[in-house]
Amino acid sequence: MSEPQKKILLRIQRFDPKMDTEPHYDVFDVLVRPRMTVLDAMFQVLEKQDRMLTFRYSCRSAVCGSCVAFINGKQRLACNTQVSTLGDEVTIAPLPHIPVVRDLVVDLRPFFNKMDLIKPYFEGKDPYPEKEFPQSIKDREAIDTVIDCIDCMACYSACPMSWTNEKYPGPAAFLKAARFINDTRDTATAERLRLVGCEDGIWRCHTVFNCADACPKKLNPTNYIQQLKRKTATHKH
Amino acid sequence: MNSHDVIIVGGGLAGLRAAIETSQYCDTAVISRVHPLRSHTGAAQGGINAALGNIEANKDDNWQKHAYDTIKGADFLADQDAVEVLTKGAPARIIEMEHWGCPFSRTAEGKIAQRPFAGLGYPRTCFAADKTGHYLLVTAYEQAVKRKVKFYDEWFVTSLITDKGAVKGLVAFDVITGDLKAFKAKGIVLATGGAGWIYGRTTNSMINTGSGMTMAYRAGVALKDMEFVQFHPTTLYPTCILMTEGARGEGAYIVNSQNERFMQRYAPKAMELAPRDIVARSIQTEINEGRGVKNLYVHLDIRHLGEKKIMLRLPGIRDLAMDFAAVDPIKDLIPIWPGQHYTMGGVDCNAKCETLIKGLYAAGECSCVSVHGANRLGGNSLLECVVFGKIAGEEAAKYARTITQDDTKESLLRDSLNAQKDHVARFYAGSGDEDPSIIREEMRNLMVEKVFLFRNRQDLEEAKAKLKQLKAKFSKLRPIIGYKVYNLDLIRAIELEEMLELSEVIVAGALGREESRGSHVRLDFPKRDDERFLKHTLAYKTPDGPRIEYSAVRITMYPPEERKY
Numbered sequence: 113m114s115e116p117q118k119k120i121l122l123r124i125q126r127f128d129p130k131m132d133t134e135p136h137y138d139v140f141d142v143l144v145r146p147r148m149t150v151l152d153a154m155f156q157v158l159e160k161q162d163r164m165l166t167f168r169y170s171c172r173s174a175v176c177g178s179c180v181a182f183i184n185g186k187q188r189l190a191c192n193t194q195v196s197t198l199g200d201e202v203t204i205a206p207l208p209h210i211p212v213v214r215d216l217v218v219d220l221r222p223f224f225n226k227m228d229l230i231k232p233y234f235e236g237k238d239p240y241p242e243k244e245f246p247q248s249i250k251d252r253e254a255i256d257t258v259i260d261c262i263d264c265m266a267c268y269s270a271c272p273m274s275w276t277n278e279k280y281p282g283p284a285a286f287l288k289a290a291r292f293i294n295d296t297r298d299t300a301t302a303e304r305l306r307l308v309g310c311e312d313g314i315w316r317c318h319t320v321f322n323c324a325d326a327c328p329k330k331l332n333p334t335n336y337i338q339q340l341k342r343k344t345a346t347h348k349h
Numbered sequence: 350m351n352s353h354d355v356i357i358v359g360g361g362l363a364g365l366r367a368a369i370e371t372s373q374y375c376d377t378a379v380i381s382r383v384h385p386l387r388s389h390t391g392a393a394q395g396g397i398n399a400a401l402g403n404i405e406a407n408k409d410d411n412w413q414k415h416a417y418d419t420i421k422g423a424d425f426l427a428d429q430d431a432v433e434v435l436t437k438g439a440p441a442r443i444i445e446m447e448h449w450g451c452p453f454s455r456t457a458e459g460k461i462a463q464r465p466f467a468g469l470g471y472p473r474t475c476f477a478a479d480k481t482g483h484y485l486l487v488t489a490y491e492q493a494v495k496r497k498v499k500f501y502d503e504w505f506v507t508s509l510i511t512d513k514g515a516v517k518g519l520v521a522f523d524v525i526t527g528d529l530k531a532f533k534a535k536g537i538v539l540a541t542g543g544a545g546w547i548y549g550r551t552t553n554s555m556i557n558t559g560s561g562m563t564m565a566y567r568a569g570v571a572l573k574d575m576e577f578v579q580f581h582p583t584t585l586y587p588t589c590i591l592m593t594e595g596a597r598g599e600g601a602y603i604v605n606s607q608n609e610r611f612m613q614r615y616a617p618k619a620m621e622l623a624p625r626d627i628v629a630r631s632i633q634t635e636i637n638e639g640r641g642v643k644n645l646y647v648h649l650d651i652r653h654l655g656e657k658k659i660m661l662r663l664p665g666i667r668d669l670a671m672d673f674a675a676v677d678p679i680k681d682l683i684p685i686w687p688g689q690h691y692t693m694g695g696v697d698c699n700a701k702c703e704t705l706i707k708g709l710y711a712a713g714e715c716s717c718v719s720v721h722g723a724n725r726l727g728g729n730s731l732l733e734c735v736v737f738g739k740i741a742g743e744e745a746a747k748y749a750r751t752i753t754q755d756d757t758k759e760s761l762l763r764d765s766l767n768a769q770k771d772h773v774a775r776f777y778a779g780s781g782d783e784d785p786s787i788i789r790e791e792m793r794n795l796m797v798e799k800v801f802l803f804r805n806r807q808d809l810e811e812a813k814a815k816l817k818q819l820k821a822k823f824s825k826l827r828p829i830i831g832y833k834v835y836n837l838d839l840i841r842a843i844e845l846e847e848m849l850e851l852s853e854v855i856v857a858g859a860l861g862r863e864e865s866r867g868s869h870v871r872l873d874f875p876k877r878d879d880e881r882f883l884k885h886t887l888a889y890k891t892p893d894g895p896r897i898e899y900s901a902v903r904i905t906m907y908p909p910e911e912r913k914y
Binding site: 147164165167174194214217224240242247259263298 | 668834
């Protein structure tokens with residue numbers, strides 16, 4: 113009564129910069145289960161075939177950003193990518209253009225260090241009132257979705273300017289700047305516009321929309337970068 | 350030697366809130382097993398409770414009513430002085446998060462919006478769409494960055510260092526390099542979250558293995574009320590991804606295979622908004638009695654809320670349902686079943702977050718203050734993180750400043766470090782051929798089969814025996830890969846060892862508690878028994894397994910009464 117179990121080929125890039133001269137791919141047969149995600153498939157390899165394999169994981173529900181990888185040629189979260197949507201061969205590599213720690217684990221530090229370039233925290237009006245800062249439903253709508261970034265680095269890995277310019281903060285950092293600038297409660301707009309408008313800032317964006325294509329949360333950093341350009345040009349200092 | 354005045358273990362909301370506090374007074378570090386933004390707080394959806402009185406329907410709400418609901422929800426096992434601290438402190442802590450930028454949803458007057466949540470007498474749950482945890486986590490992280498808190502990201506703490514009843518530091522390894530190091534600290538705050546991954550069916554992140562609980566337990570602190578495990582009624586079938594209680598707060602129905610809103614038979618007044626333990630058991634009863642869909646799950650129905658409200662108030666769960674169950678809640682029913690969600694028990698501490706060990710504090714889900722008693726209300730866990738995170742931070746900093754003489758012996762740190770090095774070396778050497786993945790799977794299945802929503806002596810005895818076997822298997826583990834850089838094989842073996850230890854404590858507590866209270870239901874003892882069991886379970890580690898003691902519940906406001914909804 114048992115049906116022949118469907119298998120797919122999982123090709124995973126392997127690389128330990130301390131030991132290997134260059135990356136290579138290992139190929140694994142993986143048994144497909146209903147509603148299997150790429151992350152499930154990676155665990156099947158880890159547990160049943162190759163316990164040397166390494167990758168990041170945490171929430172497995174697309175809210176933490178840990179398991180982002182380059183899957184069949186696109187930045188995706190492994191946990192919310194269904195194997196069934198990818199065909200019989202799945203190729204997984206670490207996020208491109210980011211230094212590899214080992215296998216699918218990349219170095220998080222450059223990404224988070226660059227966040228510091230845009231003053232990555234809220235500045236409210238001093239002194240704080242006893243109650244909440246009032247904000248209308250409409251004003252709150254202005255920061256809808258832009259606050260949904262999970263810092264997974266997909267956009268950063270897809271951005272050609274981030275590949276070549278080390279001082280360029282990157283799409284996620286600009287998205288965060290826009291999140292504060294569009295927030296009626298924040299008071300550091302002038303300073304942030306100066307920061308994002310610097311020589312290696314928003315004007316370097318080539319408007320190729322790679323970041324928007326890559327974002328697993330369907331955010332569009334390019335639009336916000338364009339908005340920041342307009343605001344920088346029109347802001348009265 | 351790494352040395353800090355206060356080290357906080359865990360970078361979720363409780364840990365970050367503690368760090369924001371301590372960093373005002375002393376040198377602070379946060380050690381986290383993942384980057385703080387990958388913490389499980391980010392998965393919290395529905396909201397955070399405070400009697401703000403921001404809408405017409407809750408104008409006469411106050412902290413006493415919030416306290417009453419919390420205590421009743423807890424089936425009267427909560428310590429009422431601690432609940433007072435929680436509910437009195439709630440408004441200030443939430444306003445503070447708003448002042449730091451948390452993008453709460455708003456009322457027409459521009460105030461923080463509030464929605465109904467289960468077990469609450471008033472709409473009291475402040476929310477930011479259905480991603481409240483994510484926004485609070487990001488906000489707290491930003492504020493910790495602003496205060497230049499030192500972060501050790503992706504460091505895994507393996508043990509605490511104590512001497513003569515006081516904390517002296519900890520041992521941790523850098524996951525990236527694999528290097529083990531001893532850290533010196535005057536004060537330590539444990540904020541490592543829950544232990545949901547012990548269960549095969551859970552909403553928790555895969556990192557929620559209860560490590561802070563195990564660390565404290567091994568250092569001699571009791572684990573309190575571990576048998577109280579919350580099962581969330583509405584988790585996606587079959588992945589157990591959370592479908593927020595906020596859905597029911599917004600008016601969702603739960604229906605069985607006959608399309609009946611069956612909650613009318615279990616909680617006629619509160620219906621779907623009865624507390625989680627009650628709704629979860631009702632769902633499981635429907636499934637057990639043959640009224641589930643394919644005998645496996647029931648349906649959450651939000652279609653009648655309309656596309657506009659769903660997109661405004663519940664956009665996140667729509668995405669989750671589409672990605673993980675291939676249904677669009679705007680036009681489809683959502684398949685749900687109960688799954689483990691929250692660990693009510695934890696590190697025994699008081700309302701100042703102090704443990705038995707001087708200088709050691711606990712906050713958030715890994716702690717048991719206890720404010721949740723036998724069943725936590727939705728919207729009280731994020732609240733616990735900000736209220737008790739701040740208190741733990743304050744107390745730890747205060748304590749650290751009293752220590753002016755550094756009397757920590759180098760030999761103590763060296764010996765503790767060497768002990769951990771030996772422990773890891775034993776993993777590398779191996780002592781048999783048992784596969785940790787199989788042991789893990791057996792443990793997680795066992796806890797669902799025997800220690801889930803409905804318990805009885807026979808099942809629990811079987812679970813106890815089986816756990817003993819699994820521990821014996823674990824002692825004959827195949828060699829763990831001896832590789833330093835990001836070694837998942839090692840991390841997962843260490844976590845499994847912790848989870849086996851905690852499973853044993855859960856089962857021991859459940860066996861001892863011969864009554865049904867809140868989330869803990871014994872079919873062989875179906876009634877709450879205040880005479881025998883209005884008390885906390887305390888489990889102490891001994892070489893032969895947990896030793897169970899009990900301690901009194903502090904009742905200061907509301908005497909126990911029958912719990913009806």
